[in-house]
Amino acid sequence: xxxxxxxxxxxxxxxxxxxxxxxxxxxxxxxxxxxxxxxxxxxxxxxxxxxxxxxxxxxxxxxxxxxxxxxxxxxxxxxx
Numbered sequence: 001x002x003x004x005x006x007x008x009x010x011x012x013x014x015x016x017x018x019x020x021x022x023x024x025x026x027x028x029x030x031x032x033x034x035x036x037x038x039x040x041x042x043x044x045x046x047x048x049x050x051x052x053x054x055x056x057x058x059x060x061x062x063x064x065x066x067x068x069x070x071x072x073x074x075x076x077x078x079x080x
Contacts, residue, residue, distance in 0.1 A: 028062035
């Protein structure tokens with residue numbers, strides 16, 4: 001998986017890319033967020049900042065849900 005920390009502005013998006021090891025294993029994963037009021041995440045791993053704060057995005061193997069990783073996401077106010 002890519003970086004374990006990400007930053008995103010409110011109303012912006014950032015992608016989380018996950019790779020399951022070994023390469024011959026089922027590559028299907030699920031994404032979930034710890035706080036939908038700060039950040040949402042799609043089934044494809046696209047995180048959208050909702051409001052300033054923080055959320056943990058959990059990426060889990062569909063075939064073995066106990067195999068997972070977490071990405072800490074910080075959502076900041078848009079500087080414009």
